[in-house]
Amino acid sequence: MASKFAIIACPHEATTSYGQGTKAGPAAILKALPYVENFDEELGREMVAKGSLEILKSVTVTSLGSRVARLLKEEKIPVILGGEHSITPIAVKAFAGRYKNLSVLQLDAHADLRDSYKGKKNSHACALRRVLEICPAVQVGIRSLSIEEWEWAKKTGQIDKIHFAEKLELVDKIEHQLRKDVYITIDVDVFDPAVIPATGTPEPGGLFWYEVLDILKGVCATKNVVGFDVVELSPRRGDIASDFTAAKLVYKLIGFLSK
Numbered sequence: 001m002a003s004k005f006a007i008i009a010c011p012h013e014a015t016t017s018y019g020q021g022t023k024a025g026p027a028a029i030l031k032a033l034p035y036v037e038n039f040d041e042e043l044g045r046e047m048v049a050k051g052s053l054e055i056l057k058s059v060t061v062t063s064l065g066s067r068v069a070r071l072l073k074e075e076k077i078p079v080i081l082g083g084e085h086s087i088t089p090i091a092v093k094a095f096a097g098r099y100k101n102l103s104v105l106q107l108d109a110h111a112d113l114r115d116s117y118k119g120k121k122n123s124h125a126c127a128l129r130r131v132l133e134i135c136p137a138v139q140v141g142i143r144s145l146s147i148e149e150w151e152w153a154k155k156t157g158q159i160d161k162i163h164f165a166e167k168l169e170l171v172d173k174i175e176h177q178l179r180k181d182v183y184i185t186i187d188v189d190v191f192d193p194a195v196i197p198a199t200g201t202p203e204p205g206g207l208f209w210y211e212v213l214d215i216l217k218g219v220c221a222t223k224n225v226v227g228f229d230v231v232e233l234s235p236r237r238g239d240i241a242s243d244f245t246a247a248k249l250v251y252k253l254i255g256f257l258s259k
Contacts, residue, residue, distance in 0.1 A: 003051060005254055006076045008067055009058035012083040015123040019200035021234035025246075026058065026081035028235040032247035040255050047255030061087055068094035068227070077257065079250060082231030084200075085112060086122050088185045089130035091229060095183050096134050099226055103179035104128075104137040105219060107212060108187040109203035111145035111162065113152060124232070127185075132158065138177045140215060141165050141190040141207050165205055171218040182219060184228035184253070186212075188246055198242035200234045209245075213252060220256035228253055 009026035016022055038046045059067050064080070068091050071078045080091055085108075096102050106112070106128055113132075117125035131137050137158075143165040145153075153159040161177055189199040192206035219225065233246050 003054040004077060004258070005048075005053045005079055006071050007053065007055045007079045007081060007250075008064070008071075009081045010061060010064050010083045010087050011058060012061040012087050014084070015086055015117070015120055015125070016084055016200050017117070017123075017125065019234055021236070022082060022084045022200060022232055024235050025231070025233035026083060028233060028243040029081050029230065029247045029250065030055065032240070032243045033250065035244065036248045036251050038251070040252070043255050047251045047258065049258060052258065053254065061090065065090045065094045069097060072098045072226075077225075078227040079254065080227070080229035081250075082229060085124040085127040085185070085187055085231045087231065088127050088229055089122075089134065091227070092131050092134050092183055092185075095226055099181040101179045102135045102181045102183060102226070104131050104135060105174070105178060105182055105184045106131075106137055106139045106187075107141050107185070107190040107207075107215070108139065109141060109143055109165075109189040109206055110187070110201065111139060111142050111149045111153070113145065113149040113158070115152075131185075136179065137161065138174055139163065140168070140174060143205050144203050165207060168207070168211070171215055174215065175219055175222050178219065178223055180224055182223040182225050184216070184219070184225060186228065186230045186249065187232045188230065188242070189232055191245075196233070196242045196245055198234050198236045198239050199232050212249075216253055217256050220253070225257055
């Protein structure tokens with residue numbers, strides 16, 4: 001059986017602004033993956049069918065785009081483990097080259113809509129601004145942004161596609177704003193710090209496990225999800241729960257995408 005999913009680790013870290021350690025995130029997730037129980041009681045089956053998932057060698061940020069493009073040509077679903085959020089626009093550009101009707105679903109605490117941050121336009125704080133130069137995006141779980149981001153979002157109309165954590169819209173409204181083909185990017189700080197504390201810039205008031213799963217399940221059921229990433233895990237000594245939760249999130253999303 002040819003693999004349907006391919007995991008690519010991209011342990012890139014260059015622009016983190018508060019806590020560091022995202023470069024160790026992919027390895028921590030991969031270490032935890034073998035210990036995630038594959039059977040899922042909600043789905044009533046195994047999340048990852050035998051032979052459907054392969055784990056590839058890690059890549060640098062400079063080779064990520066070409067690696068993703070190659071996997072898409074092979075008709076696989078890339079699963080990218082970061083690393084900081086600045087890797088997402090690179091991946092999205094590769095997906096947009098194949099899917100002309102692409103949109104992005106961002107689950108994140110931060111809007112990431114700055115045009116530049118500390119003189120860098122490719123900062124993790126600018127990830128979705130760069131994505132929006134490629135294709136539309138819907139932002140979910142947001143609860144932190146600057147006044148400049150707020151004003152830019154209102155000026156451009158992006159504010160209508162920002163679903164703030166404290167005013168989370170029904171899943172069907174989120175789905176309605178997305179195009180047919182969807183790439184999902186998950187910054188683990190979308191979760192409340194009680195769920196995943198191991199991230200560089202934790203924000204209070206985040207989403208909880210089943211809230212995130214309900215969103216992902218709904219989108220996977222109604223859209224053509226072509227790939228996803230999980231980024232910004234910063235492993236901490238003594239906190240294996242965060243690593244395991246991120247790993248289980250990867251398995252759950254693969255399960256939702258496995259027909």
